[in-house]
Amino acid sequence: MDKLLQYGRELLKLELQEAQKLPNRLGKDFVEACQLILSNKGKVVVSGIGKSGHIGKKIAASLASTGSPAFFMHPSEALHGDLGMITKNDVAILISYSGRAKEFNFILPILSAMSVPVIAITGGLDSPLAKSARAVLDISIEQEACPMGLAPTSSSTNTLLMGDALAIAVMRARGFKEEDFARSHPAGSLGAKLLNHVKDVMRQGDLVPKIPHTATVFDAMLELSRTGVGLVAICQDNNKIAGVFTDGDLRRLLLKNGTLQDSISSVMTSPGFQIPESWKAVEALKSFNDHNITAAPVVNSAGELVGALNIHDLHQAGIS
Template sequence: MANKIFPIDNDQLLQYGKELLALELYEATKLPDRLGEDFITACRLILATKGKVVVSGIGKSGHIGRKIAASLASTGTPSFFMHPSEALHGDLGMVEKNDVALLISYSGRAKEFNLILPLLAAMEVPIIAITGNKNSPLAHAAQAVLDISIEKEACPMGLAPTSSSTNTLLMGDALAITLMRAKQFDEHDFARSHPAGSLGAKLLIQVKDVMRTGDQIPRISPKATVFDAMLELSRTGLGLVMICDDKNHILGVFTDGDLRRLLLKNGTLQDAITQVMISPGYRLPEDWKAVEALKNLHDHNISAAPVVNHHDELIGALNIYDLHQSGIG
């Protein structure tokens, strides 16, 4: 049956949206006052566990459960989602005695849980319930009950989970972030679990991870001329060439900007590079964070720099473009 489209004005559309948000916000305002001994118990159970948090729920509770499991895992609490139906067909084998079960059901009467609860009890796996029914079988089986009950769903028919699903999400976030703070999980820990994200790039990537190496390093000997430097600048396209002794120590640097200024002052391509190079020149330590290197390049108003190791030997080079390509800045 095709959906019927009824005439409706813009003000009415906005009103429907505002009414839903107002109802959901109203129900959510009750949650802080419900955090008490059960919330503390839930946190203590998870903090004490040597295993994982196994999150489970079906329907909309399952969808939100997946998000809660992901939030826990990414903020320092090992966790995974287990679908209740799949649990009854083999996935329950993933649960171990040292784990904690976080079971989500607004009614607390999901039939799949009726079979799972005694099995978890036999394994001595602690149960935390997120439910709107404190007198349900799920609540009675749990060591901690997180109350997400509502007076009214924002759905006008009272059928689609709206206010209740929002409360579930908020309670899961409260649990995940409380545990994160209790564990003193900081931005560096977060970056390690999000290495592909922008924060991971900023906090984990070092200069040595993004620098140019080998033949990509522009370098010439102190016996070279400006012409030799120009060829090396053209070959690598870095905008910078290093003048190094036979032990690979940097004696000075010469940039494409230096070349232009030299020629404008009637210098020649046959000039000795040692007479026109900048000495000693700026350099970057290999173990600096890449974001720190970018800041220093900007602070010194330069676009490229050599990279040295702890023995002050040239081992690489990079410019601002290399850093941007790596997700820095």
């Protein structure tokens, strides 16, 4: 067990050692690479083979999810038809530690003929790839963490880090915000929080608990039981809310010897807390927590009752 811990720690130290050299290598070529992506009117085409290809897929995915449309193209598939997916408006990121991947020997002349600029991520600064590129991102290392110096380890880590630096630098330059990120991650928890509005998750129609202002406490109790929202909205004839009455209000009223025949307008909370349908759902959740409540009626811009929302509706929508 001690040996295994030693091996793991040695690898991590070596990779971190090599990675620490990267920040000082960023210069005009890094800026050029970022500017090529920022001014790009098409897509970013990422390509690499072997371990470089696996990391290239991640780099393409990172670019795509942070505001730079991108896709990965396998070099072998590119040579058998997929080059047709590249247009003159695109930018290519080609990854090869040596810079001598034979597939790129066929791809580079075609990209040059199409005037597609190339960003090279490579350790071979004098390689054919580096010489053909508009911008060269240096990921060179002195030592792989593999004890035999064979398996890409330090070089793979450097490639990944350089790709992340490129994607995030461009993202920040674009002014990319959380809402933009959420649009490309709509199924995740961030998407649920930032994309959903109250009107998207509220209860509507017959599921909205409401009674007229002329009703009694008994009517409110029936409506509370029917909908299970936790409150009932008391509405005027124009569908505007006169007040609210909760299941907690009902319990407190009965404990104070109130009756079910009491007029609801005499015991309701007026006007009661209301949520605009235009709010983001996450704002509604914060408001619930701030006011220590679990439900509220929802109103439109005219102040009319259009829905109801409770904390369980928010949790079911993935907002917590």
